[in-house]
Amino acid sequence: MKKKFFFILSCIIFTIFSAIISSLLGAMNIRWEDLLNTDSIESRVFFELRIPRIILGILVGGSLAWSGALAQGLFRNPIVDPGLIGITAGCSLFASIAIVLGASIPLLHSIWSTVVFSFIGGISSSFIIFFFAKSKGRTDVFSLLLSGIAVNAICFSAIGILSYIANEAQLRNLSLWNMGSLGGASWSNLKSFSIFFVLPLFISPLIAKQLNVFILGEREANHLGVSVEFLKTIVILLIGVSVGACISLVGNIGFVGLAVPHIVRMVIGQDYRYLLLTSYLLGGGLLCLADGICRIVIAPSEIPVGIATALLGSPFFLSLIRKRMNHI
């Protein structure tokens, strides 16, 4: 219990620390006294670009890690990530359609419409997978995984075709989108999408206990009074909405969804009452810090944030795996 408490406290401190550090990092050198003059360019950059970006980093990183923890619970497998149920592929496909064919499709001319279109894609693909995995009123997790793999394959083939017909500028936008970036963060984005990022925090406590039972197995959970079908539906819906919002807004960011919940599980165990919230904190802190580092490594340019999350998290992940091997 003490270990749990300390780890959760460490994650809270880490997230706050990441936000503070990230607020100090960027191409523009901003001093505290600059912030007092609200008309200065430094103050505007800080409050209109950097702060929304930090908040978005925490929310997206948190949501991805939280969704990863849910997906691992749903499949009762600690090495799956939300991408397996096709949401990432659906988002990517629809974003690619908007980037490559946007000019000839009505209402798809702005950045914002690409985001919304991508979000619709993510939700649609998760519904298709869900539909294929459902039979006689039951959702078979194994079929869900297979449908996910099939839909992923279809989506990525279609993205391949789009990449082939894309011109140079479109191809560049596609590859940039696929590497993920928080550069588009703004207060208006946050206003429109924060509901999808904050929602998990409120839903978590309601399903944590049921997920703890669900890990024992579907039949056992049923006997213990858990409404298994309802739980699976709600989990897929939550992952779909949450990851769909993340991917459509910032592009593809790997590693966080798979590794963060896994790291948390290694330290504090399987209890979903703590696992979900702690994953959210650690994922948010990690992405926020990674993004800050991305902004200064090759300033004034940036490296894609997906690269930095993997670089920051992997050594820690590897050391935990080593530790675990030594215990076996």
Add this chain to the structure above:
Amino acid sequence: MIRFKITREIGFLFFTLFLFTFQTAAETNRRVISVNGTVTEIIYALNLENHLVAVDSTSYYPKQATSLPNVGYQRTLTTEGILNFKPTQVIGLESAGPPTTIQNLKDAGIPIKLFVDDYKLETPNYRVLEIGKLFGKEKEAKALAKKINEQIQNLNLKKSNIKVLFIYSRNPSSVFISGTNTAAHVMIELSGAKNAVTEFSEFKPLTSEALVKANPDIILMPEKSALGFGGEKAIWEINGMEFTRAGKEKNLILVDDLLLLGFGPRLPIALKTLNDKWKQIE
């Protein structure tokens, strides 16, 4: 009466001086960032470089431009990286990006002028005149445009049936060739030769069979791309190259990227360079 006249003259002189000072102040307050090599080249050609506070990584001509602070590559710009220099004007091409950065800069109220990526004989003049307008230097811009025009008129390019294949690649694992509707295609055609590949538009990956079928007389490559590709030796080792005339005779022309594809003030020089090469091969 005379006194009044003198007073009026002195007043007029002071007013002129005031206007001049005001204009100079306005000029020194101009802080321009160029995010394209051709735009930078035009700014230097118009002697307006003292207004430049930063450039992008494609701005390497003239050499002095490389000593200016750099905001990174034109397609991967960052909002903070640009705003850091407190620009009063950003100039580049429509390919500048990513779109979120451009949007953020517009939201921050920074005036942005992005030229269309078009490849015409008139393109350099249009850009020169527009940049002249932005700086309030229409007269100088007109003079430069006239000079470029005259150079183009006096080119006397000889038409030839030489088939040119433009190859673009940064590494040997992904080699792209130019179809129609690219800066390279237009340069080949304008300089009097023929593009060896007209079956598709834009760039497509090179296949050995397509290369043999196209049978180019000469390979054209931007210098920097050729360096990244592994130099001349690597080019002749491309599968199928040995079956083409270019491969057999080792016909290759490397031209500086910005000179070849920039459509800037040096367009006449680029066209002449290419045309001379076509004459040699023929």
